[in-house]
Amino acid sequence: MKFMSTTALAMLATFGLATAASAEIKLGASLSATGPAAFLGDPEAKTIEMLIDDLNAKGGINGEKIDLTLYDDGGDPNKARTFATRLIEDDEVVAIIGGTTTGTSMSILSVAEDEGIPFISLAGAIQIIDPVKDYVFKTPHTDRMACEKIFDNMKKNGITRIGMISGTDGFGASMEAQCKEVAGSYDIEIIADEIYGPSDADMTPQLTKIKNTEGVEAILNPGFGQGPAIVTRNASQLGIELPLYQSHGVASDSFIELVGPEASEGVRLPGTALLIADILPEDDIQRDVVMAYKTAYEDKYDQNVSTFGGYANDAFLLMVNAMEQAGGEDPDAIREALEATDGLVGTTGVYTMGPDNHLGLDLSAFRMLEIENGGWKSIN
Amino acid sequence: MTAHSKWIQIAIVAALVAVLPFFFPSGYYYRVGALIFVNALSVIGLVILIGYAGQISLGHAGFAGIGAYSCALAPEYLGLHPALAAVLGAVISAGVAALIGRPILKLKGYYLAVATLGFGILVSLVLTNERQLTGGPDGMAVPELGLRDLLRDMGWRLSGGEFWYAICGIVLVVGVWIALNLAASPTGRAMRALHGSEVAARTVGIDVARVKLQAFMISAVYASVAGSLLALQNRFITPDVAGFMHSIEMVSMAVLGGVGSILGAMLGAAILTLLPQVLTVFAEYEQLVLGAIMISVMIFLPRGLLPSIAAKLKGRDE
Numbered sequence: 001m002k003f004m005s006t007t008a009l010a011m012l013a014t015f016g017l018a019t020a021a022s023a024e025i026k027l028g029a030s031l032s033a034t035g036p037a038a039f040l041g042d043p044e045a046k047t048i049e050m051l052i053d054d055l056n057a058k059g060g061i062n063g064e065k066i067d068l069t070l071y072d073d074g075g076d077p078n079k080a081r082t083f084a085t086r087l088i089e090d091d092e093v094v095a096i097i098g099g100t101t102t103g104t105s106m107s108i109l110s111v112a113e114d115e116g117i118p119f120i121s122l123a124g125a126i127q128i129i130d131p132v133k134d135y136v137f138k139t140p141h142t143d144r145m146a147c148e149k150i151f152d153n154m155k156k157n158g159i160t161r162i163g164m165i166s167g168t169d170g171f172g173a174s175m176e177a178q179c180k181e182v183a184g185s186y187d188i189e190i191i192a193d194e195i196y197g198p199s200d201a202d203m204t205p206q207l208t209k210i211k212n213t214e215g216v217e218a219i220l221n222p223g224f225g226q227g228p229a230i231v232t233r234n235a236s237q238l239g240i241e242l243p244l245y246q247s248h249g250v251a252s253d254s255f256i257e258l259v260g261p262e263a264s265e266g267v268r269l270p271g272t273a274l275l276i277a278d279i280l281p282e283d284d285i286q287r288d289v290v291m292a293y294k295t296a297y298e299d300k301y302d303q304n305v306s307t308f309g310g311y312a313n314d315a316f317l318l319m320v321n322a323m324e325q326a327g328g329e330d331p332d333a334i335r336e337a338l339e340a341t342d343g344l345v346g347t348t349g350v351y352t353m354g355p356d357n358h359l360g361l362d363l364s365a366f367r368m369l370e371i372e373n374g375g376w377k378s379i380n
Numbered sequence: 381m382t383a384h385s386k387w388i389q390i391a392i393v394a395a396l397v398a399v400l401p402f403f404f405p406s407g408y409y410y411r412v413g414a415l416i417f418v419n420a421l422s423v424i425g426l427v428i429l430i431g432y433a434g435q436i437s438l439g440h441a442g443f444a445g446i447g448a449y450s451c452a453l454a455p456e457y458l459g460l461h462p463a464l465a466a467v468l469g470a471v472i473s474a475g476v477a478a479l480i481g482r483p484i485l486k487l488k489g490y491y492l493a494v495a496t497l498g499f500g501i502l503v504s505l506v507l508t509n510e511r512q513l514t515g516g517p518d519g520m521a522v523p524e525l526g527l528r529d530l531l532r533d534m535g536w537r538l539s540g541g542e543f544w545y546a547i548c549g550i551v552l553v554v555g556v557w558i559a560l561n562l563a564a565s566p567t568g569r570a571m572r573a574l575h576g577s578e579v580a581a582r583t584v585g586i587d588v589a590r591v592k593l594q595a596f597m598i599s600a601v602y603a604s605v606a607g608s609l610l611a612l613q614n615r616f617i618t619p620d621v622a623g624f625m626h627s628i629e630m631v632s633m634a635v636l637g638g639v640g641s642i643l644g645a646m647l648g649a650a651i652l653t654l655l656p657q658v659l660t661v662f663a664e665y666e667q668l669v670l671g672a673i674m675i676s677v678m679i680f681l682p683r684g685l686l687p688s689i690a691a692k693l694k695g696r697d698e
Contacts, residue, residue, distance in 0.1 A: 034664065071660055077519065077618050078610065079656065082411055085541065086657070089407035102518045103618040110615050114540060125518055168509060170517035177511075 024067035025060070025329045027052075027319070028093030030083040030108060031122075031312075032100035035074035041100040043309030044122055045070060047293075048097060050300050051316045061323050069093060073104055080104035084111040094329040097315045099123050100308075102170065109136045118322070118335045120315040122308070125174055129358040135335055137358045139314040139348060141365050143171075143222075146248045147179035149270040149366040150220060151186035153379075159217045159243070163192030163210035165203065165231060167223030171249050172198075175222035192216055196227060203227075203234050211240050218242050224249040229258040236263035243268060248366070251275055252306055261374030268379065270366040274310045274347045276376045289317075289345050307348070314346030386560045389643055393556050397549035401542075410541030412657060414613060417548035418606045420649035421555050423633045424642055425602025428559055430631075431640040432568060433595035434575030435485065436493045438627050439500025443473045443600040445507055445622025447607030449514060452522045452617050462525050466608035473604035474597045481596040485589065500627045507619040519618030522611045544613040551609060552646075555602060559642050562598070571595055603630070632670075636677055638684025647686050 029048055032041035048070065056065045069091045073080040080099065087093045088111060095118045099105025102125040109128065112119035112135050121128050121138040128138050154162065166176035176195075183190055192213040194206035210216055219242050221231045228250045235244055244267050246255075251271035256264050273286040277294045280287045293313045297305045319334075321344055326333035341353040341360060349365025370379045400413060422444060429435050450469025454460040460468065484495040507514050514520060528543045538546070562568045570591045573581040582588050611617045620626065629652065637648025652670070659666045681688035 076620060077616065078415075078614060078620070081614050081616075082408075082415060082657070083660075085411040086408040089411075089541070090405075090409075103616075103620070106519060106521070106616045107614060127518075168516075173511050173516045174518055 024065045025323060026067050026069065026091060026093040028084075028087030028091060028096045028098075029068065029070045030073045030080050030087065030096065030098040030104065031070065032075040032104060033072040035076070037075040037101045039306075040122075040308045041072070041075070043297075043303075043306045044100060044312035045072070046301055047297060047309040047312040048316055050296060051313065054296070055320065061320060062327065064329075073098075073100075075101055075104065077101075077103040077107040081107040081111060084108040088112070088115045088117050093117070094331050095119070095319055095323075095334055097122070097312070097319060099128075102128065102174070105138070109133060112136060116335075117331050118319075118338055120318060120338075122311040122315060124171070126178070132356055132358050135331075137318070137338055137353065137360075139311045139318065139346065139351075139359075141248070141348065141361050142178070142359065143175035143247075144178040144182060145361070145363060145366065146175065146270050147182050147222075148186070149363055149368060150179075150245050150247075150268075151183060151188050152363070153268065153368045154188060154218060154245070155186050157218075157243070160187055161189045161191050161215045162218045162220055163194070163213055163216040163242075164190050164220050164222070165194040165196065165206050165210060166221070167198060167225075167227040168195050169198040169224050169227070171224035171247075172222045172227070175247055175249070179220065179222060196223075196231075198225065198227065200227065201230065203231050204238065207231065207234050207238055207240065211238060211242075216242060218245060220245045222247045222249070226258065229255060232259045232267055233263045245269065248272075248307070251369070253304055256371060256374055261371075264371045264374070267371045269369055271369045271376070272307050272310060272348050272365070273367060274305060274307060276367060276369065276378055277305075279376070279378065285350065286345055286347065290347050293347050310347035314348050314351070317346055318344060318351060386564060389560060390553065390557050392643070393646070394553050397553060401545065407539055407541045410539070410545040412653065414541070414544040414548040416646075416650045416653045417545075417552040418609050418613075419630075419633060419653050420646040421548075421552050421609070422603045422606035422630050423637070423645040423649045424555050424559050425599035425606075426630055426634040427639060427642055427645045428562065428571070428602070429595050429599035430634060431645075432563065432575065433571040433592060435592055435595060436489075436631075437496040437596070437599070438493050438624075438631060439496035439498065439503075440599065440603045440630050441622050441624070441626035442500040442503035443477065443603035444607030444610070444626065444630075445503045445619065446473045446476065447604030448522075448611035448617045448621045449507060449520075450604075451608045451611040452520045453513065455523045456520075462523050462612055463527075466605065466612065469608050470601045470604045473600045477597040477600035478593060481593045482589075485592040485596060497624070497627070500622065500624060504619050504622040504624070507622055514619070517619060519616055522615050522617055524615065525612050540613075544609075548609055548613070551605065555605075556642055556646075563642075567591065567594060632674060634684075636674065636685060638687040641684070641687050644684050644686030648684070651685075 031045045033045040052066050052068045071083040073083055087096055097120050099108045099121040102123045105121040105123040105128050109119055113133050118135050124140045124143055126142040126144055166172045192210040196203050221228050228246050246267055246269040248270050251269055273290050277290045294305045322334050322337035325337035339353050341351050344351045349361040351360035353360040368379050369376045429437055447469040451462050451465045454465035454468055455462050480499055487495055508517050570586045574588055574591055578588055633648040633652045634645050638644025656666055
């Protein structure tokens with residue numbers, strides 16, 4: 001009996017959290033604002049909160065305010081699934097933004113798909129939208145697109161034989177696999193192939209091996225976090241003159257700070273317009289959207305914008321646009337409207353969705369960038 | 381333990397599982413309930429190992445990982461039905477436990493803790509790094525069990541949440557029944573004798589190595605089944621399930637509720653599963669609150685919540 005009453009008490013405590021009903025549009029989010037993926041989830045959560053406040057201050061969507069329920073899943077897929085269930089069953093949201101990582105997104109999407117609630121993921125992996133699932137969309141470009149953009153640039157520069165050095169973390173592993181799949185169609189041959197662990201502190205042996213491989217014309221480093229910074233520094237220390245291509249995973253100012261301006265000189269990577277907001281030409285289609293987001297975010301949080309916050313910004317723009325089109329809060333109407341998105345300009349690119357395309361970006365979403373004097377230069 | 385008290389405990393658990401849904405305001409509570417049952421199941425395994433036999437394991441999430449990934453891998457590569465895959469996972473877990481248990485159960489105290497810790501980390505590393513097989517850190521999909529569709533065809537419409545609440549509840553009741561039976565059996569008594577004093581146990585003719593190994597294997601099967609249930613209901617699995625933090629979480633639940641008591645273990649599982657859900661409002665302080673609770677329980681209720689409180693209520697001094 002004692003056990004029973006204690007459990008009943010614990011259960012009652014959760015009942016107490018049930019939210020009051022109102023006429024607002026209910027939007028849900030499950031992001032990894034803490035935990036190992038916090039550097040992605042934190043700017044995403046801040047972005048969504050900022051945008052909702054702005055929108056509600058301006059009067060909301062068609063006069064209705066948005067009521068956001070945001071949970072922090074800490075990067076744990078199991079928790080993310082529980083929160084997705086909670087958002088749909090208990091908080092009765094009409095749509096979900098979230099899934100900071102591939103794992104959390106995959107957990108949320110099966111709940112959203114089962115219950116028929118539109119869901120926009122902020123994670124990179126292609127399997128989130130391939131095969132296409134009715135209610136699942138995403139805003140970040142895929143790793144495959146990053147590979148294609150890089151190979152496209154290599155081809156323009158006459159590079160055909162490359163060495164790869166990849167991180168074994170989730171991002172690096174996924175991108176490595178995608179790059180190997182598409183290399184053939186750009187006539188790129190991978191003649192040296194090395195890996196490193198997420199916490200390795202020195203990649204000199206792997207780089208030396210690549211350097212000593214006959215005929216290597218460039219080095220590609222799919223990876224995330226500090227691994228690519230170490231690779232870049234080691235390459236500079238070893239005096240490797242070959243062009244070094246990094247991934248969109250390190251497309252941020254903090255990468256240059258981490259590596260130092262000298263060692264990072266000449267590194268090329270695919271990034272978004274957000275990264276080069278200050279040097280975008282006046283007539284660039286994304287300029288207004290990018291500047292609006294960058295200014296608002298940096299004013300409010302006194303922190304540099306990141307590509308990841310940009311993904312959340314785009315997801316929010318897509319969702320608001322769809323809700324306006326759908327003229328209400330019917331999940332199916334919102335889904336239809338999301339799928340019909342045509343030419344919506346975001347910070348990551350211009351989105352045009354369709355029944356067989358729930359990402360809606362093409363290669364033009366990426367800008368090929370080169371680091372010059374500790375800053376970014378567009379080399380499209 | 382008398383037969384009388386055994387049936388009372390089973391009846392309490394079964395009644396709780398059956399009655400709680402009447403108080404559920406939405407489908408979300410079925411999900412939380414199912415999670416509590418899954419965690420309780422793996423914690424009961426630890427009660428057998430830690431509470432009965434007095435051995436420690438900081439790597440039990442490794443077995444949960446084996447159970448979970450069996451349900452993802454066996455259907456994909458061997459074409460096995462997911463339910464059979466869960467059974468296969470339990471068999472593999474028992475086998476692995478037998479294999480590694482023999483050498484490492486010779487160790488005591490900290491050394492045993494570190495050895496089991498190493499095992500857990502090994503499993504998690506394999507799952508993370510064998511990415512052509514397991515999908516690496518991004519995880520992999522788990523096929524649908526198919527039983528819910530079968531029930532629907534028979535005219536029994538259950539939502540996903542209700543279905544998994546029922547399945548996990550039934551498995552939990554069976555798990556409690558087996559654990560309580562074990563406690564009352566000669567093997568269970570041998571385990572507790574071993575817990576009291578290894579030397580004394582050996583003196584009265586107990587095969588200490590064998591009994592330790594049995595406890596280790598049984599608890600591994602509990603963790604494996606819990607992992608399988610989690611994988612099947614989430615339909616997606618990442619190496620997190622085998623991670624170090626998950627092992628620690630299991631031991632925390634067991635210690636919090638009372639490591640010698642089945643009902644206490646379930647209480648610990650319930651509290652530590654519910655807490656993050658209750659604390660969403662101040663998510664930043666979640667770890668702080670958890671830590672404070674653990675430390676207070678260790679200081680003020682060293683035998684764990686349920687046994688300590690029960691003893692206090694009976695008026696016995698600790």
